[in-house]
Amino acid sequence: DFANALIDRLPKAELHLHIEGTLEPELMLTLAKRNKVQLPYESVEDVAKAYEFDCLQDFLDLYYMGMSVLQTERDFHDLTWAYLLKVKADGLTHVEMFFDPQAHTDRGISFETVLGGIVLALEQANRELGITSKLIMCFLRHLPEEQAFDALECACKHKDHIFAVGLDSSEKGFPPPLFERVFAAARGEGFTPVAHVGEEGTAENVREGLDLLKIERIDHGNQALSDPELTARLARQQTPLTMCPLSNLRLKGIPTLGHSPVKRAMDAGLLVTVNSDDPSYFGGYLNDNYRAIHQALDLSEKDIIKLAKNSFAASFISDSEKQAHI
Numbered sequence: 001d002f003a004n005a006l007i008d009r010l011p012k013a014e015l016h017l018h019i020e021g022t023l024e025p026e027l028m029l030t031l032a033k034r035n036k037v038q039l040p041y042e043s044v045e046d047v048a049k050a051y052e053f054d055c056l057q058d059f060l061d062l063y064y065m066g067m068s069v070l071q072t073e074r075d076f077h078d079l080t081w082a083y084l085l086k087v088k089a090d091g092l093t094h095v096e097m098f099f100d101p102q103a104h105t106d107r108g109i110s111f112e113t114v115l116g117g118i119v120l121a122l123e124q125a126n127r128e129l130g131i132t133s134k135l136i137m138c139f140l141r142h143l144p145e146e147q148a149f150d151a152l153e154c155a156c157k158h159k160d161h162i163f164a165v166g167l168d169s170s171e172k173g174f175p176p177p178l179f180e181r182v183f184a185a186a187r188g189e190g191f192t193p194v195a196h197v198g199e200e201g202t203a204e205n206v207r208e209g210l211d212l213l214k215i216e217r218i219d220h221g222n223q224a225l226s227d228p229e230l231t232a233r234l235a236r237q238q239t240p241l242t243m244c245p246l247s248n249l250r251l252k253g254i255p256t257l258g259h260s261p262v263k264r265a266m267d268a269g270l271l272v273t274v275n276s277d278d279p280s281y282f283g284g285y286l287n288d289n290y291r292a293i294h295q296a297l298d299l300s301e302k303d304i305i306k307l308a309k310n311s312f313a314a315s316f317i318s319d320s321e322k323q324a325h326i
């Protein structure tokens with residue numbers, strides 16, 4: 001219908017996307033064979049059956065296991081290229097993409113192998129698909145601070161390709177204060193700070209992200225809405241939030257899509273965006289997320305256009321570049 005056609009043709013940016021979370025079961029099995037990696041799955045159906053999650057940690061366990069098939073620069077290129085081709089058809093013109101280097105260096109894959117493959121695909125997408133991009137390197141919060149500093153040291157050699165630093169993985173038990181020093185160092189090196197906060201964690205985590213890590217964008221931030229004072233602050237400051245409706249549903253952060261906070265956040269005057277997070281694991285890419293909340297939250301065409309415009313407003317591209325996308 002009309003809304004679906006509108007969603008398909010609107011230019012959009014995606015600002016919350018883990019490249020390792022785009023690994024489709026088919027490519028996972030192909031790479032497992034190519035690289036002789038053992039997986040507990042025989043078929044695409046086996047993988048699909050395993051993707052029933054009760055919480056964030058449930059998903060993360062399979063997410064880290066799945067990415068063990070990624071070994072060579074070519075693997076990282078193929079993974080990234082497959083995502084970019086898919087979202088080109090969704091009207092995506094800009095992506096700010098997370099990657100998790102520690103999940104790879106921890107198992108003996110070099111930082112340069114990971115980054116090299118991703119960058120090759122992003123450059124190819126710029127030339128052949130007209131998609132622009134920025135890379136966000138995430139620190140894994142379940143690993144010690146010292147290993148985050150090691151990742152930062154690697155990133156400093158590649159400032160031409162890495163724009164921002166983020167914080168992801170298990171939020172419960174690993175709050176922002178643990179990463180205050182490494183974020184200060186990263187900001188000192190010129191990286192723009194963002195973090196996953198208020199996904200499974202509290203509004204206090206969101207506040208600490210802002211005040212201690214000095215984040216310039218909030219990934220998820222759902223729980224911020226439980227705190228009226230924080231909500232008012234986010235509206236006043238226009239700090240962007242990257243929300244992920246299908247992810248929230250599949251990780252049981254919300255019981256139904258009708259509970260997605262996207263519309264409430266818009267109504268409260270927040271700069272909110274819609275994103276896919278880990279589309280292969282959560283059953284939908286960018287436009288699937290737009291379609292899902294359009295239906296569940298009864299969004300108007302005006303709301304959909306607003307969300308697409310917000311995706312550029314909330315991005316880290318310059319104002320003149322933003323005009324070129326809209």
Ligand code: ADE
Pocket residue numbers: 018021056063168169170196199247277278
């Ligand atoms: N890593 C990949 N996806 C994530 C999410 N939704 N939350 C925390 N860490 C992640």
Ligand code: ZN
Pocket residue numbers: 016017018168196219277
């Ligand atoms: Zn995420």
